[in-house]
Amino acid sequence: MATIHVSDPWKDPRTGVLYFRKRIPARFKAVSGLAGDTIKISLKTSDRRAIAQPWAEALTRWAELEAEWTRKLTVVTLTHAQGADIAAKWAACIAGGAPLHRDGENSDVFDLVDLPEERTEENIARMWDRVEYHADEALRLVGVETTPESRSSFVGGMLDVVRCAYLDADLKALGMRGNRAVEPLQAARDALPPVADVPTQQSSTAARVPLLGLFDAWKASAVVKPRTMSDTRYILDALIKHLGHNDAASVSRDDIAQWRDALKACGLSNNTWNNRLSLVRQVFEWGFRESRLPANVADANLRLKKSKTATRLPYTDADTVRILQASRLEARESLRWAPG
Template identity: 25%
Template structure:
């Protein structure tokens, strides 16, 4: 057991511990040795125990080598870096901070300085780009010092995620410090064991929360766009974007305003309140908000039989498939047919590639893969056998003779690069134009309802039916084993061909 060592000349106690042989090349010395800064033996023992734990943790991290950082790791390390910066400000409140909050607000936007702070820039930088590069360098320097102190070898992606999180902390600290110097302050503790000092109640902007949420959650482009839009709508209603000023009463008023504008209750619940609740909860989980003002704000959904979604009837399916036979555009010709015999989402089908139609274990299948485009969830990645009716219609010939790449190349990608998004809108309008106007019909989703109905009618195995449609497993037992293509084809073949 190591213990504090008293220096014979100064009388100060020191920490000394021999570096294990396997770590000497990494650490570059034979002994960890530094002053504890005290001559008091009791205080030296306390500090020595703290430093010993830190050193042992650092050595453990060095032994582990490079490993991914979890979201909790990112949040914890960013908070520790922020506490260190605050302590420096506590020691000298009037020191000059080299951080521009206007630059910091868009620090990680896409521009020619995007990337690490050491990116090679061949063209002269504008003053704004130069500041942006310098502030990123500050974040990376703080991150690298912290990782080195803890013996962590982070992957490049994690290092950047941590730098982004640190930039959000620095934004908040600078806002607080500027307000403190102007006298707008409250008493707030800096850290465990330290005396409280006066710090400001700084705004916590919606954009700052969203940036932090993006770093951790990494949503697809469409979700990011949609959720930013919702937060902007809330900001416009409140006439401010300070999350710390948002109350449950504000959100109740916003909900009432949305209802008054004619939005459906389900839209308000799923597309407005849910994103706001999730983003505020991220802020609570990461110690930026004390409470989630949207936590208990909901809306009552009364199900009406006249509004309940249903699947296509046999006659409606025939109308659509007959019309599809007459179409020349590949997406109108084939997507409805694939929907009818797979129950897949229209968006999933529209983004298929020619190489996704292939033989698996001797069975022709349509593979829905993440490489082709965004999928709803982990269960959505699957392979569905090609029904004999689909093969007889000529779909296999179409798919196997198509050029490598997007199967429906005549569909232009939407603003998020998704052919699925474009196809969903085009086919929805096209189906409505055929006279299928019942409001209980969802032009895109009713194919999935229909396949579930047919599955029950013809006695398909429930777990296999769920696997084909990409629905979640209902029991732990369902997660065991695989779903062989021949077994799926056996069940799918129970559904008879639609006679046109």
């Protein structure tokens, strides 16, 4: 049996709770997002005899944070040529037979590019959701972490090639491919730099990603109120109970939609669902941005229309009479009411 060496934990003098405490290496200070020089991970107990398992979990979290910070240190600013090269490699990978994960969408999601009447807020969000997904997929394919500004430009540059890939897939499903004149993806590739070695797409869902572990990693870097932290953990526990497992990597958009429908069937309001979705979405979004998950399945399109709040009606004449009559019974002048 493997033995885990447990160093002397740090004890909070106010609460008595024990913590795993580690000094943050100087090379990680700029990317850790933490104010101090150390990080403390609660072992959630004050009993030194019961810290073996929490200590092992804290070591795992520390390893995850180190890996995350190491990735951030390799962030690069993409040039236009580098972005085109990455897009070309992604297109070559898809053309070579790698699966095109479309999340139930087809090429119609890009109609708004040519049809102004299709440019609704919802349609725009749907289109860019797919482009962003594949842009991040392309960055993971070549192992590149980029700045938010570079990523934004790269996403915009991926629009045409992603659109062609979707149209190509639709034509293939209809048996219309084979003639080079109707191979949109090939046309998009012709406009991109040539690719000598086609990369192999790695499955992002092969490894199990514990949802609560993802929450802990998000919590270590998130800047939110303590109440938001506790609410998020509570909602994630409810999601895990609904799913019957704790693997974030295996959660699909349909799973989130079914959870929503189950809560609605129990009487949950639209506004409450939207709030719960926003709490879950921030954790999945962090996992997606940090390349822990292949996508943020808790996307904004799962929101519901805001519930209409009941509007208080004005007093009727009869109500006014009853109020004025009742006020005559009040002896203290300061509590009497009369129209101005």
